[in-house]
Amino acid sequence: MKTRFCASALLTLAFVILPGASYALESGIRSAPAREIPVPTADVSPAEQALIGAPLQGVWNDHPKDAAAWKKLIDSRAEAVAKTLPDLRARLGVKVEPAKIGGVNAFIVTPDSIPDANKGRLLVHVHGGGYVFFPGESGTREAILMAGYGKFKIISVDYRMPPDHPYPAAMDDAMAVWKEVVKTNDPKKMAIFGTSTGGGMTLAMVLRARKEGLPLPAATAPGTPWSDMTKTGDTFFTNEMIDNILVSNDGWLGDAAKLYANGTDLKDPQLSPVYGDYAGFPPTILTSGTRDLFLSNTVRVHRKLRQAGVVSDLHVFEGQSHAQYAGDPSAPETKEHFGELAAFFDKHLAK
Numbered sequence: 607m608k609t610r611f612c613a614s615a616l617l618t619l620a621f622v623i624l625p626g627a628s629y630a631l632e633s634g635i636r637s638a639p640a641r642e643i644p645v646p647t648a649d650v651s652p653a654e655q656a657l658i659g660a661p662l663q664g665v666w667n668d669h670p671k672d673a674a675a676w677k678k679l680i681d682s683r684a685e686a687v688a689k690t691l692p693d694l695r696a697r698l699g700v701k702v703e704p705a706k707i708g709g710v711n712a713f714i715v716t717p718d719s720i721p722d723a724n725k726g727r728l729l730v731h732v733h734g735g736g737y738v739f740f741p742g743e744s745g746t747r748e749a750i751l752m753a754g755y756g757k758f759k760i761i762s763v764d765y766r767m768p769p770d771h772p773y774p775a776a777m778d779d780a781m782a783v784w785k786e787v788v789k790t791n792d793p794k795k796m797a798i799f800g801t802s803t804g805g806g807m808t809l810a811m812v813l814r815a816r817k818e819g820l821p822l823p824a825a826t827a828p829g830t831p832w833s834d835m836t837k838t839g840d841t842f843f844t845n846e847m848i849d850n851i852l853v854s855n856d857g858w859l860g861d862a863a864k865l866y867a868n869g870t871d872l873k874d875p876q877l878s879p880v881y882g883d884y885a886g887f888p889p890t891i892l893t894s895g896t897r898d899l900f901l902s903n904t905v906r907v908h909r910k911l912r913q914a915g916v917v918s919d920l921h922v923f924e925g926q927s928h929a930q931y932a933g934d935p936s937a938p939e940t941k942e943h944f945g946e947l948a949a950f951f952d953k954h955l956a957k
Contacts, residue, residue, distance in 0.1 A: 646658070
């Protein structure tokens, strides 16, 4: 089934299915008719509507042909994000300082004021970006938002990434930081969080920590986690070309999965943690949106956690594509999202 994207106005996101599509009345595969999908306005802020109605992200169908092409794309995206961070830090009153923890590059992200209840608490952040994007300071954006809105001290891990460092480098770095910080901090006062790749890594870190006999965090917050790299799950298909951020697994995203895995089975729970055992997991809050390509990834993890008897909250935002709950720092939905995480951590982290 071929599709093409149409955008006649900022507040209309549509896709058209080429001739031959029809309603499928029989069981099995569905063929959807051509249709336009308006941007939702009920209970969605104007700022969020602008994000939802924006055109497809321009890089979604890039297919870097070699390491040099990957690095060029990585550098350009990192530079664009890094330019926005000084203003974001200033507006939210957040300081970011480079550090070395367990031999791994990291950043200490600290709000200008920390309430008494959070002064003994610590969050560990693993950034998103398909295991390839947002190295260095460009990976701290989500941590800045969490520190600014949630008022927690945060360690953001600058883990190694492809093309130079495929699996398991990212996980080895994240775990080295975790092993180091639990030596001097109470894990009952700690949480791990991240979005997309960072959400998948959050889950995989707990699975690995349990396997290695390390202390587990008191809570986790995997936002729209890349919990299955195999293009399995309903919304990889139903939200294809509707999610205006990831758009399709058949763009750079699928390439990045293979680049990172470097021959490892994509169903390995350290790559696709939805296939892991969730018994004994800490309380977890998951977030997604109704247009998110990874909505099924998020829902499937939520059900696995519930089936394992784990406390798990699921928050799904109306109309949002992948991780748009953090797309506009000033949008009410962004403040709401980080407020939900802060409240969840306050409930489950020891004081």
